[in-house]
Amino acid sequence: MAKKRIGIVGAGVNGTSIATACAARGHEVELFDSGPAFAETSRKSSRMLHGGIRYLEQGHFGLVREALLERDEWQQLAPDATRVERFFFPIYKDSPRGRALLYSGATLYQWLAGRFSVGKSRLHSIPEVTEVFPGLNPNGLCGAVSYCDVVMNDERLAETLVEEAKDHGVSLHEHTPISRIATTGFLDINGKLQEFDHVINAGGPWASSLLERSGISSAFALEHVRGSHLILKADLKHALVFQIAADQRIVFAIPIGQGRTLFGTTEHTHHLAEPIACSGQEIDYLLAIYNQHMTHQIDRSDIESTYSGVRPIVRRRSESLSNMSAASRDSEIEIIDQLINVFGGKWTSARRLGSNVASLID
Numbered sequence: 285m286a287k288k289r290i291g292i293v294g295a296g297v298n299g300t301s302i303a304t305a306c307a308a309r310g311h312e313v314e315l316f317d318s319g320p321a322f323a324e325t326s327r328k329s330s331r332m333l334h335g336g337i338r339y340l341e342q343g344h345f346g347l348v349r350e351a352l353l354e355r356d357e358w359q360q361l362a363p364d365a366t367r368v369e370r371f372f373f374p375i376y377k378d379s380p381r382g383r384a385l386l387y388s389g390a391t392l393y394q395w396l397a398g399r400f401s402v403g404k405s406r407l408h409s410i411p412e413v414t415e416v417f418p419g420l421n422p423n424g425l426c427g428a429v430s431y432c433d434v435v436m437n438d439e440r441l442a443e444t445l446v447e448e449a450k451d452h453g454v455s456l457h458e459h460t461p462i463s464r465i466a467t468t469g470f471l472d473i474n475g476k477l478q479e480f481d482h483v484i485n486a487g488g489p490w491a492s493s494l495l496e497r498s499g500i501s502s503a504f505a506l507e508h509v510r511g512s513h514l515i516l517k518a519d520l521k522h523a524l525v526f527q528i529a530a531d532q533r534i535v536f537a538i539p540i541g542q543g544r545t546l547f548g549t550t551e552h553t554h555h556l557a558e559p560i561a562c563s564g565q566e567i568d569y570l571l572a573i574y575n576q577h578m579t580h581q582i583d584r585s586d587i588e589s590t591y592s593g594v595r596p597i598v599r600r601r602s603e604s605l606s607n608m609s610a611a612s613r614d615s616e617i618e619i620i621d622q623l624i625n626v627f628g629g630k631w632t633s634a635r636r637l638g639s640n641v642a643s644l645i646d
């Protein structure tokens with residue numbers, strides 16, 4: 285295999301994973317980011333390395349199974365930055381999904397993981413669930429269903445991935461915006477053109493803007509959805525998943541240590557020109573959900589901080605997207621001459637994506 289010179293735009297989890305996979309195959313890799321590595325979407329996630337239990341409802345069994353195997357690979361790679369957590373769905377009289385449906389889903393989720401399962405799914409009585417969560421609103425509570433999944437310390441995992449890339453010989457150029465990219469293998473860096481055998485656009489939510497600026501037409505378009513989280517001064521023994529009847533969504537409450545809980549997310553159509561920040565409306569929405577489900581009522585003074593990320597939802601230009609929650613978070617890879625575009629993805633599937641992209645170059 286001939287050694288190639290590869291230029292990659294975007295040092296999030298996708299670009300970094302691609303860079304490592306390419307360098308591991310003996311290529312010379314330069315990785316560029318307009319800011320620090322892992323400062324954008326990859327630091328704004330819900331911190332789960334998961335199959336995505338909610339995608340079972342849409343019948344994406346293959347996708348869920350694949351992600352559950354990838355979850356295991358993350359545990360092997362970074363045992364210090366990952367941990368198993370039990371997630372409880374409290375079930376109320378008016379919950380959109382009842383005991384039977386949730387228990388079947390949770391059991392199927394465990395079954396799909398096969399020997400990579402991280403714990404049994406369970407049904408819980410009212411006393412069992414209130415013993416774990418004494419602060420749960422008891423009005424209309426019928427019990428709970430729980431399942432196990434993996435959560436990450438995303439900051440530590442990002443450091444591991446950057447170190448791994450450097451150890452493989454990747455040259456990382458932070459604070460180096462790429463103004464244009466060319467299908468002939470050029471990157472425009474501060475007005476200077478650099479030539480590569482292949483260039484890879486892993487610009488996350490900004491991947492399509494870079495193409496537009498460069499006058500390159502793609503078969504794929506991105507729609508942007510902002511997801512915001514609150515970091516609450518609240519202590520939970522395990523994670524909770526609240527079902528929201530009004531919009532058919534689910535919201536996670538995940539303990540992250542030191543008496544804090546990660547609470548989110550929202551789903552708002554986002555225009556890239558707007559700042560990526562949690563709006564007052566999103567704060568009110570999330571606080572209302574928390575207060576509906578817990579007896580101890582909280583307000584803005586209980587919020588330690590907030591953060592927001594933008595999910596690029598990929599669609600073929602010929603398709604429209606009517607239900608953003610229903611869209612699977614799958615990725616698309618597009619090759620145009622020496623340019624490879626990567627759109628979408630998940631933290632969980634980034635390493636698989638990295639090796640898939642690298643294998644296109646061999």
Ligand SMILES: Cc1cc2nc3c(=O)[nH]c(=O)nc-3n(C[C@H](O)[C@H](O)[C@H](O)COP(=O)(O)OP(=O)(O)OC[C@H]3O[C@@H](n4cnc5c(N)ncnc54)[C@H](O)[C@@H]3O)c2cc1C
Pocket residue numbers: 293294295296297298299316317318319320321322323324325326327328329330331332333334460461462463486487488489490491494510511512549592593594595628629630631632633
């Ligand atoms: C709210 C939310 C919750 C999520 N939760 C989960 C979860 O729990 N589990 C999971 O598996 N996935 C989750 N995801 C998805 C996951 O976070 C993303 O798929 C992943 O982080 C995308 O990584 P990326 O490298 O494509 O994008 P990014 O991390 O955004 O990286 C792209 C990089 O490209 C750089 N860039 C862009 N344009 C240029 C340019 N012209 N020149 C130089 N640099 C450029 C940017 O600065 C950025 O650093 C979530 C996403 C969101 C938004």
